[in-house]
Amino acid sequence: MVQIRTRFAPSPTGFLHIGGLRTALYSYAIAKHSNGDFILRVEDTDQKRIVEGATLALQNILKRFGLVWDEFYIQSERQKKGFYKRAADKLVQQGHAFYCQCKPKNAKEEGFSKQLRDSCRNKKFTSGAVKIKVPDNVAVSYFDFVHQKEILWNTNDVYDATLLKSDGFPTYHLAVVVDDLDMKITHILRGHDWLPSTPIHLLIFSYLSNRRPEIGHATDILSGETGKKLSKRRDSVFVEEFLKEGYLPEALLNFVMLLGWAPKDNREIFSLEEFVEAFDIKGFQDANPKFFIEKLDWMNGEYIRKSKVSNLKSQIFDFFEGGYDKDLIGKTLPLVKERIKKLSEFESLAGFFFERPKVDLKLFSGDYKKHLKVALGVLQGLNSFDLESLNRKLMDSIKGNKFKTGDFFMALRIAITGSRFTPPINESILVLGRDEVVKRIKKVLK
RNA sequence: GGCCCCAUCGUCUAACGGCUCAGGACAUCAGGUUCUCAUCCUGAAAAUCCGGGUUCGAAUCCCAGUGGGGUCACCA
Numbered sequence: 001m002v003q004i005r006t007r008f009a010p011s012p013t014g015f016l017h018i019g020g021l022r023t024a025l026y027s028y029a030i031a032k033h034s035n036g037d038f039i040l041r042v043e044d045t046d047q048k049r050i051v052e053g054a055t056l057a058l059q060n061i062l063k064r065f066g067l068v069w070d071e072f073y074i075q076s077e078r079q080k081k082g083f084y085k086r087a088a089d090k091l092v093q094q095g096h097a098f099y100c101q102c103k104p105k106n107a108k109e110e111g112f113s114k115q116l117r118d119s120c121r122n123k124k125f126t127s128g129a130v131k132i133k134v135p136d137n138v139a140v141s142y143f144d145f146v147h148q149k150e151i152l153w154n155t156n157d158v159y160d161a162t163l164l165k166s167d168g169f170p171t172y173h174l175a176v177v178v179d180d181l182d183m184k185i186t187h188i189l190r191g192h193d194w195l196p197s198t199p200i201h202l203l204i205f206s207y208l209s210n211r212r213p214e215i216g217h218a219t220d221i222l223s224g225e226t227g228k229k230l231s232k233r234r235d236s237v238f239v240e241e242f243l244k245e246g247y248l249p250e251a252l253l254n255f256v257m258l259l260g261w262a263p264k265d266n267r268e269i270f271s272l273e274e275f276v277e278a279f280d281i282k283g284f285q286d287a288n289p290k291f292f293i294e295k296l297d298w299m300n301g302e303y304i305r306k307s308k309v310s311n312l313k314s315q316i317f318d319f320f321e322g323g324y325d326k327d328l329i330g331k332t333l334p335l336v337k338e339r340i341k342k343l344s345e346f347e348s349l350a351g352f353f354f355e356r357p358k359v360d361l362k363l364f365s366g367d368y369k370k371h372l373k374v375a376l377g378v379l380q381g382l383n384s385f386d387l388e389s390l391n392r393k394l395m396d397s398i399k400g401n402k403f404k405t406g407d408f409f410m411a412l413r414i415a416i417t418g419s420r421f422t423p424p425i426n427e428s429i430l431v432l433g434r435d436e437v438v439k440r441i442k443k444v445l446k
Numbered sequence: 447g448g449c450c451c452c453a454u455c456g457u458c459u460a461a462c463g464g465c466u467c468a469g470g471a472c473a474u475c476a477g478g479u480u481c482u483c484a485u486c487c488u489g490a491a492a493a494u495c496c497g498g499g500u501u502c503g504a505a506u507c508c509c510a511g512u513g514g515g516g517u518c519a520c521c522a
Contacts, residue, residue, distance in 0.1 A: 046521055103520095111518095112447085151450075161519090171519090176522095195516070196450060219451090228514095228515075258471095266469080286451080287452050290457065301484095337485095422483070
């Protein structure tokens with residue numbers, strides 16, 4: 001049996017795209033489900049777009065999601081060793097490629113072209129860029145393992161793509177084929193946006209080798225707002241942005257795995273290990289999913305609620321870069337854990353534990369001072385400062401004074417926290433301590 | 447415009463061509479629990495794009511249409 005080998009091959013432009021994370025996850029799962037190898041390959045062949053430190057950042061972020069690779073390659077280093085030049089030479093010798101000395105065009109400015117056959121293809125140049133000499137009227141096809149169907153082109157619709165640039169670096173088309181062959185990749189999984197250039201790769205594969213990896217194109221993730229491919233300008237597209245908003249890596253990974261893949265039993269919560277175990281290539285979707293943040297919010301809340309206090313404590317401490325005392329975070333967490341959907345929300349919900357709040361008197365209603373005076377008396381007269389006694393004495397005084405329970409606690413809540421929406425107030429009082437609570441109530445009564 | 451992909455509740459999706467007046471989850475709405483807010487529990491509303499075929503039977507197969515997406519660089 002052949003060892004399964006997959007790869008994730010991003011270009012290091014700074015941040016990891018959410019779709020990239022998903023592609024990496026699926027590739028990882030295909031390999032690991034069968035105890036295969038997962039390879040990370042950095043495609044940095046565009047000298048104009050090199051970003052300092054991007055490769056390291058990419059590696060770090062993948063590790064945070066547990067997507068660990070077995071082998072690592074950098075294309076620019078392979079370029080120095082001449083792998084791509086040799087492949088290009090071979091293609092020219094075979095008559096499947098030719099040198100071209102035309103001025104490079106920029107499609108963004110010039111629009112799409114109708115000219116598929118390059119004017120240099122019969123000029124017999126011996127230097128310049130190398131382009132593929134696409135044959136006329138030949139059918140090329142492959143079986144897509146995502147869509148589970150044959151996809152077919154006529155080469156009359158395929159253009160003479162550049163393989164080697166005049167700076168000696170390969171384009172994606174050449175590099176991807178050479179590397180996937182050299183690295184003995186068995187399954188290529190990539191985004192749907194690559195589907196249209198697949199016939200070029202199919203031709204190169206057939207010229208360079210008698211074997212070809214399986215190929216599959218995962219759906220594009222569409223924006224929930226626009227229904228179009230996620231765009232950097234309008235949408236949050238980078239993994240780093242989501243982490244910064246307070247989403248947990250495990251939740252984000254879980255959410256993204258279900259955009260374009262589903263198990264037969266409709267299960268929704270998967271750890272990475274569970275996903276690898278459950279992964280089935282038949283579970284891929286054909287239609288492009290829209291990215292709706294609501295479900296991610298729910299899922300993130302699920303993960304936060306499931307988290308151990310000790311783990312969550314460190315995550316929140318790190319998230320706020322040490323801005324809050326770690327032990328105190330730990331004490332408040334049992335009270336706030338099931339009330340937040342993102343780490344970032346810890347601040348607005350639990351901030352009053354760390355800093356005396358500004359209390360807006362407009363929040364109060366009714367005869368709140370009377371309520372507070374009674375509460376103050378109870379607190380100060382309490383012999384044993386524990387939840388049971390506190391609760392009992394407060395309830396007794398409510399009954400004794402014929403207060404409305406809700407009104408009483410609301411007054412207390414606002415005085416202590418500055419908000420109408422808070423964790424349970426008696427438990428919060430215990431965390432804050434009697435002295436602090438007494439001071440806060442007195443301050444309002446002044 | 448050419449080429450390619452796609453089409454089940456608002457969203458993510460399930461359903462060997464028959465066990466389906468289409469199931470689950472999120473979101474929404476209504477109840478319950480509760481000192482607020484959450485959590486938790488109950489319930490409701492909500493979909494097979496439109497036509498044609500094939501078949502005893504179609505969400506499922508086929509053909510057109512319509513709609514959506516992608517792509518057409520010496521960027522990946």
